[in-house]
Amino acid sequence: MELVDSPQETYDIIGGLDKQINEIREAVELPMNSPKLFQDIGIDPPKGVLLHGPPGTGKTLLAKAVAHETNAHFMRVVGSELVQKYIGEGARLVRELFDLAKKKAPTIIFIDEIDAVGASRTEANTSGDREVQRTLMQLLAGMDGFENRGDVKIIGATNRIDILDRALLRPGRFDRIIEIPLPNETGRLSILKVHSRKLTVHEDVDLAAVxxxxxxxxxxxxxxxxxxxGMFAIRKKQSAITQEDFVAAIAKVGLDFNRGPVDVEGAMFA
Ligand SMILES: Nc1ncnc2c1ncn2[C@@H]1O[C@H](COP(=O)(O)OP(=O)(O)OP(=O)(O)O)[C@@H](O)[C@H]1O
Ligand SMILES: [Mg+2]
Structure with a gap:
C-alpha cells in the first residue's frame, strides 16, 4: 500500500483525453475543492469513479493527476495486493485502508487493477476464490460506510470491466464510469507531442505522420x-532526433511506416 501526499503527475502530461479529464474533474476535483456548490444545489456528487479501458491508455496516470489537483491525501493500492493467502487477511487490509482514509480525510483511495478483487462472485469454487469474495464483500461494505458528500473519494481502474461484480457498479459505489479508449489519430498526435516535449528533435520530424x-x-x-x-539518434551520435529515427522506432515496435500496421502472420510467410 502506498500513501502519497500528492502525486507529481499533472493533466498536461496526458494526451488525447480532454473529455475524460473534464469528466473526472467534475466528479472528483470539483466536489472536493468546492463542496459548497453541491450542498447549495442539494445534489450528491459521485462517491466512486471507475476508469476502464484497454491497457496502457492512461488510467493510472489520470487517477494520479486528479489527486495532484486536489489537496487530498492519496492512497494507492493495487487489487492483487488485497488478495492474500490467509483467511480474512484481505478483508482486514480493506478495513484498514478505509479506516485510514477516514482518519486522514480528505482522501482519495485509488484501487488500481480492481478486477483482481472485484471479479464477479458467481463461480467461486476454490477456497482461494472464496477468500477473494470475502475481500470483495468488505470492499462493498467499506464503500457503503461513508457519505457521498464526505471527503473520501474512491477511484478504481480496470481493463476488465466485463468481469466486474455488478454490485460494485451500483449507485452509491462506483456511480460514475469513465471509458478510457485507445487513442484516435488526433489523440495519438497529442500523446506524441507530450512525450517529445523534452526531446531534441530535428525540424524534419513529422509527428502527424507518426x-x-x-x-x-x-x-x-x-x-x-x-x-x-531517441536511442537511434544516440547510437548514431546525432545532435537531434530525425524523422528517420522515428521511422526506425516505429518498425521496432512492429509497424511499417509506409503501410501502417504490419500483418505479422503474412510477414512470416512472405
Ligand atoms: N493518454 C496518455 N498520454 C500520455 N502518456 C500516456 C497516455 N497513456 C499512456 N501513457 C504512457 O504510458 C504509461 C502507462 O500508462 P498507464 O499506466 O496510465 O496505463 P493504464 O491505462 O493504467 O494501463 P493498465 O491498464 O495496463 O494499468 C504512462 O506512464 C505514460 O508514459
Ligand atoms: Mg494502470
Whole structure:
C-alpha cells in the first residue's frame, strides 16, 4: 500500500483525453475543492469513479493527476495486493485502508487493477476464490460506510470491466464510469507531442505522420516509440532526433511506416 501526499503527475502530461479529464474533474476535483456548490444545489456528487479501458491508455496516470489537483491525501493500492493467502487477511487490509482514509480525510483511495478483487462472485469454487469474495464483500461494505458528500473519494481502474461484480457498479459505489479508449489519430498526435516535449528533435520530424501510421497503438507504445527514436539518434551520435529515427522506432515496435500496421502472420510467410 502506498500513501502519497500528492502525486507529481499533472493533466498536461496526458494526451488525447480532454473529455475524460473534464469528466473526472467534475466528479472528483470539483466536489472536493468546492463542496459548497453541491450542498447549495442539494445534489450528491459521485462517491466512486471507475476508469476502464484497454491497457496502457492512461488510467493510472489520470487517477494520479486528479489527486495532484486536489489537496487530498492519496492512497494507492493495487487489487492483487488485497488478495492474500490467509483467511480474512484481505478483508482486514480493506478495513484498514478505509479506516485510514477516514482518519486522514480528505482522501482519495485509488484501487488500481480492481478486477483482481472485484471479479464477479458467481463461480467461486476454490477456497482461494472464496477468500477473494470475502475481500470483495468488505470492499462493498467499506464503500457503503461513508457519505457521498464526505471527503473520501474512491477511484478504481480496470481493463476488465466485463468481469466486474455488478454490485460494485451500483449507485452509491462506483456511480460514475469513465471509458478510457485507445487513442484516435488526433489523440495519438497529442500523446506524441507530450512525450517529445523534452526531446531534441530535428525540424524534419513529422509527428502527424507518426500518428497516422500508429493506428491501434496505446499511449505506452507511443512513449516507447519516442524513447526508441531517441536511442537511434544516440547510437548514431546525432545532435537531434530525425524523422528517420522515428521511422526506425516505429518498425521496432512492429509497424511499417509506409503501410501502417504490419500483418505479422503474412510477414512470416512472405
Ligand atoms: N493518454 C496518455 N498520454 C500520455 N502518456 C500516456 C497516455 N497513456 C499512456 N501513457 C504512457 O504510458 C504509461 C502507462 O500508462 P498507464 O499506466 O496510465 O496505463 P493504464 O491505462 O493504467 O494501463 P493498465 O491498464 O495496463 O494499468 C504512462 O506512464 C505514460 O508514459
Ligand atoms: Mg494502470
Amino acid at each position: 500518428a497516422r501510421v500508429t493506428d491501434g497503438k496505446n499511449g505506452a507504445d507511443l512513449r516507447a516509440i519516442c524513447m526508441e527514436a
